[in-house]
Amino acid sequence: MQPAPPTPFTGPAPLRSSQDVGRLGANDAAWRAALLPLAMVAIWLAAVFYFWDARIDHDNSWYVMAIRAWLFEGAHRYTDLVEVNRPLAVYVMAPAVLASAWLTIPAAIAVNLYVLLLAAFTSYLVLRFVRRAPDCSAGLASAYALAATFLALFGPLPGQGQREHFVVLFVLPYVTLAAFRPLGLELPNWQRSAIAAFACLGLLMKPHFLLVPRAISSVECFTGTQP
Secondary structure (H helix, E strand, O other), X not given: OOOOOOOOOOOOOOOOOHHHHHHHHHHHHHHHHHHHHHHHHHHHHHHHHHHOOOOOOHHHHHHXXXXXXXXXXXXXXXXXXXXXXXXXXXXXXXXXXXXXXHHOOOHHHHHHHHHHHHXXXXXXXXXXXXXXXXXXXXXXXHHHHHHHHHHHHHOOOOOOOOHHHHHXXXXXXXXXXXXXXXXXXXXXXXXXXXXXXXHHHHHOOOHHHHHHHHHHHHHHHHHOOOO
16 A cells, blocks of 8 residues: 655745734733623622522512602602602602503502612623723733723622612712823713712712712812813
8 A cells, every 4th residue: 555645846835925914912901801891791780690580679568668659659759658858769769660650560569660770770880981991901900890890789788779770770880981081081961960960869968978078078079180
């Protein structure tokens, strides 16, 4: 049996052109850019699985009962309904109770889904902000966005859906905007005003929550950052 003839030498492999290298680099960058949102979605889906049919605590149970009586039975707050808290928490929780009635789903599922959707929106804003800061490294942006997503979803345990949780959801974009402004994050005035108004939904629930913007303003004054 004769041995197979040797493979003829055809020279070195052709070098990749600059266009091929650039295309591969762009594909790698696109994959790296997609990994962070995918990781955030994975955390959110884990929270959906964990909270989907979880029980709501006694505070949220009272809000559900009081809002139903107010919206559907004609009860008057602070007279027919004994309530010592400010009405903002009732207004914030009302969409979940309305969704429960309109979609005919259990109130616990509606409240949990409402909080999860708010957390998703907050995480989306945080991701947009950290990616728009030109002086922010990819590692810092990824670490901050993942930590913020986890905080928005699991940080307030076991107080899921309480006022302390809502202040995290509403204020986190505002805190992110202030934290990343030294790294070049800039937004139009109308967007900054919208983020401030969104934060007020949480800050005005309890008086001591207002210490958050006071602390941020104090840091900006001492560091010379333009408010």
